[in-house]
Amino acid sequence: MTQPKRYLITAALPYANGYKHIGHLAGAYLPADIYVRYLKAQQRDVVFVCGSDEHGTAIPIQASKEGTTAQAIIDKYHPLMEQNFKDLGIQFDIYHRTSDPLHHATAREFFTKLNDAGHLSTQTTEQYFDEKAQTFLADRYIKGTCPNCQYPAAFGDQCEKCGKSLSPEELINPVSTLSGEPPIKKTTQHWYLPLNRHEDFLRKWILDEHANDWRATVVGQCKSWIDGGLQPRAVTRDLDWGVALPENVEGGAGKVLYVWFDAPIGYISATKQWSLNTGKDWRPYWEDKDTRLIHFIGKDNIVFHCIIFPVMLQLHGNILPDNVPANEFLNLEGDKMSTSRNWKLDMQDYIDDFIKAPGGTESMADVLRYYLTQIAPETKDSEFTWKGFQDANNSELVSILGNFINRSLVLMHKLCKGKVPPLHVESLTETDLAMLDSFSGARTLIENNLENFKFREGLFEVMAFARSGNQYLQKKEPWIFAKQVDAAGQLLPEAQANIDNTLHIALQLCANLAIFIHPFLPFTASKICYLLKVVDKMLLWENAGKTKLLSTGYSLRAPELLFRKIEDEEIALQLTKLQSNVRMDTTTNPGAEEITPTAPEYAPVKESIVYDDFAKLDLRNGKIIAAEKVEKADKLLKLTVDLGFETRTIVSGIAQHFQPEAIIGKQVSVVVNLLPRKMRGIESNGMILMAEDAEGKLHFINPEGEVAPGSGIS
RNA sequence: GGCGAGGUAGCUCAGUUGGUUAGAGCACAGGAUUCAUAACCCUGAGGUCCCGGGUUCAAAUCCCGGUCUCGCUACCA
Numbered sequence: 001m002t003q004p005k006r007y008l009i010t011a012a013l014p015y016a017n018g019y020k021h022i023g024h025l026a027g028a029y030l031p032a033d034i035y036v037r038y039l040k041a042q043q044r045d046v047v048f049v050c051g052s053d054e055h056g057t058a059i060p061i062q063a064s065k066e067g068t069t070a071q072a073i074i075d076k077y078h079p080l081m082e083q084n085f086k087d088l089g090i091q092f093d094i095y096h097r098t099s100d101p102l103h104h105a106t107a108r109e110f111f112t113k114l115n116d117a118g119h120l121s122t123q124t125t126e127q128y129f130d131e132k133a134q135t136f137l138a139d140r141y142i143k144g145t146c147p148n149c150q151y152p153a154a155f156g157d158q159c160e161k162c163g164k165s166l167s168p169e170e171l172i173n174p175v176s177t178l179s180g181e182p183p184i185k186k187t188t189q190h191w192y193l194p195l196n197r198h199e200d201f202l203r204k205w206i207l208d209e210h211a212n213d214w215r216a217t218v219v220g221q222c223k224s225w226i227d228g229g230l231q232p233r234a235v236t237r238d239l240d241w242g243v244a245l246p247e248n249v250e251g252g253a254g255k256v257l258y259v260w261f262d263a264p265i266g267y268i269s270a271t272k273q274w275s276l277n278t279g280k281d282w283r284p285y286w287e288d289k290d291t292r293l294i295h296f297i298g299k300d301n302i303v304f305h306c307i308i309f310p311v312m313l314q315l316h317g318n319i320l321p322d323n324v325p326a327n328e329f330l331n332l333e334g335d336k337m338s339t340s341r342n343w344k345l346d347m348q349d350y351i352d353d354f355i356k357a358p359g360g361t362e363s364m365a366d367v368l369r370y371y372l373t374q375i376a377p378e379t380k381d382s383e384f385t386w387k388g389f390q391d392a393n394n395s396e397l398v399s400i401l402g403n404f405i406n407r408s409l410v411l412m413h414k415l416c417k418g419k420v421p422p423l424h425v426e427s428l429t430e431t432d433l434a435m436l437d438s439f440s441g442a443r444t445l446i447e448n449n450l451e452n453f454k455f456r457e458g459l460f461e462v463m464a465f466a467r468s469g470n471q472y473l474q475k476k477e478p479w480i481f482a483k484q485v486d487a488a489g490q491l492l493p494e495a496q497a498n499i500d501n502t503l504h505i506a507l508q509l510c511a512n513l514a515i516f517i518h519p520f521l522p523f524t525a526s527k528i529c530y531l532l533k534v535v536d537k538m539l540l541w542e543n544a545g546k547t548k549l550l551s552t553g554y555s556l557r558a559p560e561l562l563f564r565k566i567e568d569e570e571i572a573l574q575l576t577k578l579q580s581n582v583r584m585d586t587t588t589n590p591g592a593e594e595i596t597p598t599a600p601e602y603a604p605v606k607e608s609i610v611y612d613d614f615a616k617l618d619l620r621n622g623k624i625i626a627a628e629k630v631e632k633a634d635k636l637l638k639l640t641v642d643l644g645f646e647t648r649t650i651v652s653g654i655a656q657h658f659q660p661e662a663i664i665g666k667q668v669s670v671v672v673n674l675l676p677r678k679m680r681g682i683e684s685n686g687m688i689l690m691a692e693d694a695e696g697k698l699h700f701i702n703p704e705g706e707v708a709p710g711s712g713i714s
Numbered sequence: 715g716g717c718g719a720g721g722u723a724g725c726u727c728a729g730u731u732g733g734u735u736a737g738a739g740c741a742c743a744g745g746a747u748u749c750a751u752a753a754c755c756c757u758g759a760g761g762u763c764c765c766g767g768g769u770u771c772a773a774a775u776c777c778c779g780g781u782c783u784c785g786c787u788a789c790c791a
Contacts, residue, residue, distance in 0.1 A: 217785090220718040224786070228717070299719090299785065328719080329784075336784090374739090379727090380720050381784055388726075388740090395740060399753055407750035414749070456727080460739070467739090467754095474755040479748075561751065632715040633789040653790030671791090680715095680789055687791060 004322075005290035006045035009036050010267045011090075012297040013053035013098070016077040017062040019346040022384065023330040023337045024298070025088065026372040031327065031455050032296035033090045034373065037519035038450045041541040047285055049270040050085075051096030052078045055242040056259035070241050074099055084347040087355055088365045089522045094277065096270035098243075098262060103269035107243045107262040110316055111191075111235070115249065119315045120191045121232060124251070128183035130176040142183065144171025188238065189251035193261070195230035198311045202226055205320070206306060215453075217379070218326050221302045233308065235261045264309040268318075292322045299326045325453040328377035332384050333578060342581045345384070345574075353574070363563060366521035367393050373520055376456045386571045386578075393566050396463060402562040404469045405513070405528060408506040409559035411473075415482050420507055421500035422552045432501055435472050436547050438465075439512055443545035446516055455520075462516045469509045476502040504552070507532070511549035515539050524562055531557050618673035619689075619713035620644075621703060627660035633680045639663075639688065641670060644710020648672075651684035657698040667702040669713055 011032040014020050029050070036048040054074040063070045074097070082095045096103065114120050128142055176183045206214070206222045235258055236245060242256030268286055275282035285291050295305045305324050313320055331337065337344040354364040371392040375382045412418065442465045449458035476498070484495035511532055518525035518539045529536055533556055534549070543549055625647070626640035635653040637660060650670065669689040676685050689701040 215719095217719050221786075222718095224716095224718045228787080303786085331784095375726060382726075385725085391725085391740060394751095398751060403750060403753055407754075409750095411749050460727090463739080470750095470754055471756095473749075474747085477747090477749085479750095482749085559750095563751085565751065630789080634715075635788095635790055651790085655790095674791075677791070679791095684791090 003044075004292040005288070006285060006292070007039055007047070008267075008271065008285040008291055008293045009039075009046060009048045010293075010295050011048075011050045011092075012295075012301055013051055013263055013266050014081055015056070015058065016052040016054045016074045016081065016097070017058050018077060018339065019348045020081060020084065021337055021339070021344040021346045022350065022368070022372060023332075023344070025090075025347055025368075026330045026376055026384075027298035027327040028296045029085060029090045030088075030369060030372055031325065031376065031453070032294075034455050034458075034519045035294070035296070035450065035453065037091070037522060038541070041515070041518060041539060043540065043542070047271060047274060048091070048093045049096070049267055049274065050092045051094070051098065051266050051270045052081060053259070053263045053266060054078065054097055054099040055256070055262055057239070057241070060241050071099075080348070084351060087351045088347060089362075089369065091522075094270050094274035096266065096273050098266045098269070100269065100273070102273055102276075103262075103266055104243045106269040106272060107257055107265045108246045110265050110268070110312070111257060111261070112246050112249070114193075114312070114315050115191065117315070119193075120235060121194050122189055122191050124187060124189040127186060127188045128174060128176070129186035129188075130181065130183050132176075132181050142171065142174050142176060144174035187251070190237070190255075191235040192232035193235050193308070193311065194232040195308065195311060196232060198314075199226060199230055201314065202230075202307060202311070205310070210323075214323060215325060215379070217299065217328065218302055218306060218324055221299070222306045225303055225307055230307070233260075234258060260304060260308065261312070264304060264312070286318045289319060291319055293319055295321050295324045297324065297326050299328050302326050323453070325378075328379070328381045330372075330375070330377050330382055330384055333386070333575070334383070343578070345578070361564075362523040363527065366524045367397060367563065367566075369521055370397055370459070373455050373459045378454070378456055386574050390566045390568075390571045393563060397563045398565055400463060400470065401466045401513070401517070401524075404466050404473075404506075405510050405531070405562055406559050407473065408469070408503065408510050409531060409556065411478055412503045412507060412556065413558065415478055415499050416503050418555050418558075420550045420552050420554045420556065421504050423504045424497040424501055427494065427497040428501055429476075429498075431472065431475050432505055435468070435505055435509070438468060439509070439547055440545035442468075442512070442516065447541075447544075450519065459520050462513070462520065465509075465516060466513055469506060469513070472509070473502070473506060478502045505547075507550050507556075508547050511538065512544065512546070515541065515544045527560075527562055531560065533557055616673075617671060620670050620672045621707045621709060621711040621713060622668050622670040622672075623709045624663050624666045624668060627658075627663055629655055629660055630680050630682060636680055638682055641668065641686070641688075642709045643670065643672060644708060648685045649683065650686045650688060651679045651682050652688045652690075654688070654690065654698055663700075666700055667707065669701040 009032055012024075012028045014024060032048065032050075036046060039046045052074065059073055060070045063073045066073065078097050078099075085092065085095065098107075111120075174183060175181070202222070203226055206219060207226070211219055236252075236255045237258050238254060239256050240254070242259060243262045245252030245255045245257065247253075268282075271282045271285055274280075286293075297305050302324070305321065305326075310320050329336070332343060332345060335343055350368055351365075354360050354368070355362065367389075371384070371389045374392055374396075375384065375388065412421070442461065445461045446458050446465075449455070449461060478499045481495040481498050482491065484492045486492060510528060511534065514525045514528035514532070515538070517528075525539055526536060529538060532550060533554065538549060620643055622641040622643045624639055625642045628638050630636035630638050630651060633655070635655050637652055637655045637658070639650045639652055641648050641650050648670075671687040671689065674685075674687050676683050678684070690698045691701055692698055
């Protein structure tokens with residue numbers, strides 16, 4: 001593989017609606033940072049871009065939760081996230097934001113170019129518009145009389161009574177469910193990215209050309225999408241938060257770009273901002289074929305970075321990504337990380353507890369980087385446990401890496417007067433030579449792993465190198481030679497030569513360790529440099545594997561410990577904290593995800609109703625007398641419910657929460673005057689009321705004691 | 715239900731195009747040692763390679779069926 005002229009590395013734009021957790025860190029930012037640091041150590045031309053994704057509907061939703069404005073939300077979280085990354089040593093060349101005017105201009109330009117060239121399709125429709133609410137109405141927000149069966153409360157997409165699919169235009173006397181007013185018709189036009197036109201290109205590019213060099217899970221996911229048939233995807237939407245369409249675009253007023261379209265363009269605007277900051281040209285990074293573009297993301301983002309954005313880039317005349325090393329998910333203590341349940345570890349929390357707390361150090365950032373790299377979900381989901389974290393620190397960082405550096409320096413101070421001892425070539429043993437020989441081999445191993453995005457294995461090789469240092473010292477036993485003295489108490493010259501050689505080599509190994517560990521643990525690498533009294537420039541990769549990095553006679557600093565032990569109490573504290581935090585705090589830090597718009601966790605309180613509206617509902621107590629799973633549906637249970645006056649079949653979407661056998665005999669609350677509806681071929685006559693808790697689990701709503709089936713509820 | 719990725723030691727994971735006795739780190743046990751943060755070093759124990767068939771001289775690896783986990787998707791009024 002020939003080396004490209006330059007690299008552009010991106011890490012998924014974090015969504016600016018709350019703190020990001022360590023799953024995000026392990027999935028995208030940390031591997032990206034390791035890769036970038038390695039490339040930079042190689043002195044390659046590389047730009048590492050990232051930034052906050054500040055559009056989409058989740059931002060205004062978060063704003064209403066926090067009782068503030070969308071702008072205030074992004075202004076709050078953008079700097080916080082930027083600082084979190086800094087504290088953990090994630091070293092972006094630019095951390096931009098999509099609310100920046102430069103981004104808006106870039107995204108508009110991108111849209112315009114595609115639109116002018118005819119790469120977007122449009123669809124103009126007359127859509128119902130609620131003047132009172134000042135918004136276009138989605139189909140299900142419109143009600144009216146069904147043209148088919150005259151049922152007066154049919155929805156805009158389907159009549160509940162006769163089951164006929166409808167469009168809002170067919171409804172007689174349509175009414176907005178938001179305001180209750182008759183909506184007016186307003187012409188609206190939307191733009192679409194016709195992905196279906198590019199199926200051949202995607203098939204060839206991904207399934208042929210990258211079948212082997214991309215991760216299996218990435219290719220598989222793409223294949224699944226392509227085989228499923230690609231559909232045109234709406235690029236615009238009627239919303240007031242986002243990148244407004246260019247003014248000269250006819251019919252574009254009041255519309256913004258869909259967040260999935262504008263967010264990845266954020267990589268380009270970030271590069272432009274970097275260009276403004278540094279005076280370097282941004283264009284080659286996005287246009288020159290000699291640039292290698294790499295997107296680091298989590299697996300939830302595969303479709304955007306492998307299907308949609310590449311199509312956009314290709315149409316716009318940009319280069320395509322060379323690889324998209326998507327990671328799987330990171331679980332926490334036996335369970336999926338969840339923001340809504342607060343089962344997670346935020347970067348901010350880790351920083352507060354281990355780095356910025358009294359007695360905290362920067363090196364604790366490296367401990368997290370170490371453990372997260374060691375368990376990186378490169379091929380399958382993996383799990384963060386506090387015990388694992390403690391073990392990784394105490395048994396590996398402290399005992400192997402930290403200990404080797406420390407014992408080398410201590411021995412050197414005790415046996416070599418605090419200076420790098422000379423190398424006595426004539427007295428080198430086989431062990432010495434083998435050790436020296438292994439330096440370059442270690443470099444090659446680590447290098448190959450890093451080039452192929454195998455960070456877990458790369459880090460393992462670094463530790464293996466440190467371990468070999470311990471074995472070396474053990475074999476050479478300089479502390480034994482230190483006892484070989486003559487009658488006058490003077491150390492024998494052969495013994496001194498042997499000691500000198502051992503420590504000379506051990507110290508050169510320390511210097512190499514600094515270089516090798518640097519992409520992974522940058523703070524540790526700097527600290528080793530400090531102890532060895534060398535400048536950070538030594539960390540350049542060209543020095544890796546060299547055996548003469550430290551010059552003879554150079555005096556080094558007194559040893560300081562690189563890592564401290566993590567006590568059981570600290571781990572217990574974190575576990576307690578995790579448990580006690582569950583379910584609290586559901587009002588802040590909502591759905592954390594990049595690019596993909598998210599659904600609200602709390603629906604806003606609905607429009608007030610009068611008592612008569614409520615009285616229309618007929619709610620009854622019922623008893624489940626039979627339950628079975630509906631075929632070919634994951635979520636549906638077919639229930640037979642005794643309502644006293646009759647027995648009904650009701651289909652309910654609760655299969656993932658209850659075993660059919662376990663709910664027989666349960667009392668339930670039923671809406672009995674809901675019109676029948678067919679689901680998976682079975683007619684459902686009513687609806688079971690359920691409560692959803694913070695964990696998303698469903699619970700029946702039922703009376704405290706036994707109440708006769710058919711009894712009214714009000 | 716459809717599609718995709720996985721299931722290998724107590725834990726985290728390697729296992730290239732089938733090829734001796736399936737590997738590593740950590741944890742665990744025993745030993746040795748004392749320069750080092752009760753650290754290191756050596757040795758060892760520990761496996762139904764998810765299950766069942768099939769192909770083959772030979773299967774963790776290839777094929778078929780099943781099962782479990784995760785993700786996407788459909789079903790949720």
